[in-house]
Every structure is written in structure tokens, then in C-alpha cells.
Amino acid sequence: xxxxxxxxxxxxxxxxxxxxxxxxxxxxxxxxxxxxxxxxxxxxxxxxxxxxxxxxxxxxxxxxxxxxxxxxxxxxxxxxxxxxxxxxxxxxxxxxxxxxxxxxxxxxxxxxxxxxxxxxxxxxxxxxxxxxxxxxxxxxxxxxxxxxxxxxxxxxxxxxxxxxxxxxxxxxxxxxxxxxxxxxxxxxxxxxxxxxxxxxxxxxxxxxxxxxxxxxxxxxxxxxxxxxxxxxxxxxxxxxxxxxxxxxxxxxxxxxxxxxxxxxxxxxxxxxxxxxxxxxxxxxxxxxxxxxxxxx
Numbered sequence: 001x002x003x004x005x006x007x008x009x010x011x012x013x014x015x016x017x018x019x020x021x022x023x024x025x026x027x028x029x030x031x032x033x034x035x036x037x038x039x040x041x042x043x044x045x046x047x048x049x050x051x052x053x054x055x056x057x058x059x060x061x062x063x064x065x066x067x068x069x070x071x072x073x074x075x076x077x078x079x080x081x082x083x084x085x086x087x088x089x090x091x092x093x094x095x096x097x098x099x100x101x102x103x104x105x106x107x108x109x110x111x112x113x114x115x116x117x118x119x120x121x122x123x124x125x126x127x128x129x130x131x132x133x134x135x136x137x138x139x140x141x142x143x144x145x146x147x148x149x150x151x152x153x154x155x156x157x158x159x160x161x162x163x164x165x166x167x168x169x170x171x172x173x174x175x176x177x178x179x180x181x182x183x184x185x186x187x188x189x190x191x192x193x194x195x196x197x198x199x200x201x202x203x204x205x206x207x208x209x210x211x212x213x214x215x216x217x218x219x220x221x222x223x224x225x226x227x228x229x230x231x232x233x234x235x236x237x238x239x240x241x242x243x244x245x246x247x248x249x250x251x252x253x254x255x256x257x258x259x260x261x262x263x264x265x266x267x268x269x270x271x272x273x274x275x276x277x278x279x280x281x282x283x284x285x286x287x288x289x290x291x292x293x294x295x296x
Contacts, residue, residue, distance in 0.1 A: 012045065013283070014274075016052070016067075017279045018276045019044050107198070123142060125165065127141075128179070129178060134277055134281065135151060135277070136158075138152065138162075144200060146199065146200070146252055147203070147204070149188075150251070188254065188255065189254075199255060205249070205251075215234050221285040222288075224282075227240040259271060259278045259281045
């Protein structure tokens with residue numbers, strides 16, 4: 001059975017986002033006719049508007065109109081407002097060790113100081129890579145859960161990623177299994193309309209970083225928050241810059257959704273695994289949220 005995602009579809013979406021970032025004024029952003037923007041974009045991508053529209057629908061479940069709308073700052077600012085209420089609700093409910101992200105039930109546990117001090121002695125890490133809706137992704141697992149999840153970039157290859165892990169845990173045992181990686185990745189990026197899937201995280205970080213990452217886990221698909229909102233949520237309203245630093249060091253992409261934190265102005269900001277991928281994640285999640293609502 002073929003996976004529900006298509007790597008070539010993501011590449012086309014990423015190129016579309018990149019073109020829009022570079023030439024926003026050239027695609028009729030202020031034009032009311034969505035067809036004009038779609039035709040112009042398709043020509044720049046050397047494809048047909050029909051193929052581009054079909055790609056939007058199949059890859060993310062969104063229409064071209066939704067695609068352009070989701071890239072606008074006003075849309076992002078509205079999602080920040082909803083993110084604030086989501087964070088407040090999670091606090092009132094007393095969520096501490098886990099969260100529900102529509103199709104994923106997340107729980108996390110931190111590496112103990114002893115495990116870090118012994119440099120991974122007696123720990124076994126299973127590593128591998130697989131294709132996701134957002135390109136190649138690398139995953140590292142312990143017997144307690146996901147320890148690392150990173151997207152491939154021009155600077156980050158599978159080899160450099162694996163070497164960095166070996167440097168963090170020089171006394172650990174590493175086992176490579178791409179088959180296991182493919183199975184886990186397929187579950188992580190499954191459509192939101194499917195039944196929830198339990199995912200455990202085994203994180204390494206400072207107490208402050210763990211606090212910030214845990215706060216991010218309470219942001220569901222389709223919701224965004226600002227750095228200031230995250231800082232206020234953890235009880236440190238003046239620490240937005242420190243929050244930004246902690247987010248930049250997040251070792252687990254998507255599951256610890258640092259891509260859902262943006263600037264208060266609506267600007268999406270930078271993303272350690274490429275800015276166009278951050279926009280693609282937002283588009284895909286908007287489609288997943290819409291699909292889950294329609295199914296319900």
C-alpha cells in the first residue's frame with residue numbers, strides 16, 4: 001500500500017511557497033480573482049494550473065484559495081488569538097505530562113542527569129530515515145520514545161545528524177533500522193481524521209527548555225501562538241527571548257511543534273529546518289484540521 005503522502009508533491013508546494021516569498025507582489029496578491037494568482041504561479045513553476053490545484057487538494061486537502069489565504073499575515077494573527085485560548089484552556093485543565101494533537105496522544109519523559117552524565121552508557125538508540133509529507137526525515141528512538149526527529153536540509157544530512165547524536169552519546173549503542181523508522185514516521189504523519197496514535201518522547205534538555213517544549217505540545221493542529229504567549233503561559237512573561245532560544249534548540253520537529261510559534265505581527269519567522277517548510281507545515285495542518293472537522 002502506497003503512503004498517503006508524495007515527496008514530489010511536497011517539492012512542488014515548497015517551490016510554490018518559495019516563489020511567493022520572493023515575488024509576492026508579482027502574483028496578484030491584491031487581486032480578487034484566485035484564478036489569476038493560480039495561473040501566474042503555475043507558469044512560474046512550469047506546470048499547469050490544473051496540476052497545481054490537484055496537488056493542493058491531494059497533498060494538504062486545501063483549495064488554491066485556502067492556500068493563498070493561509071499565507072497571509074491576517075490569517076496568522078487570527079490563529080495566534082485562538083492559540084492563546086487553547087493555552088489558557090490547557091492550563092485550566094491542569095495538563096502536565098501529555099497532550100492530544102487530534103491524531104496523536106503525546107507523553108514525554110526527560111533523560112535523567114545520570115543518563116546524560118554517563119554519555120548514554122547502557123542505552124540503545126535505534127536510528128533511521130524515511131520519507132514524510134515534508135521531505136526526508138531522520139528519527140532516533142530509545143526504549144522510552146522518540147529522542148530526535150529532524151528534517152533533511154542542505155546543511156543537515158543523515159550522516160551529519162547521526163554523527164551529532166553519536167557525539168552526544170559516545171558510550172551508547174546505535175542500531176540502524178530504516179524499516180522501523182518508516183513505520184513510525186507513517187504513524188506520526190498519518191491523517192488527522194484517523195484514530196489517535198500514542199507517541200512517547202524521550203527528551204534531553206535543561207529544565208527551562210523542557211518547560212518550553214512541553215508548553216508547545218499543548219498547541220493542537222491549526223493553532224498558533226506568539227513567543228510572548230508561550231512565555232506568559234509558563235509563568236515568565238518577560239522571557240520571550242529565552243523562549244525563542246529554547247524553541248530554536250528543539251530536537252524533535254513536528255511532535256514538539258515549534259513551527260506553531262510565530263511573531264506577534266503574523267510573520268512566521270525563521271525555522272531551523274527551512275522557512276518554506278514551516279509554511280508548508282501550516283498549510284498541511286490547515287487541511288488536516290478541515291478534514292477532521294468534515295469527518296466528524
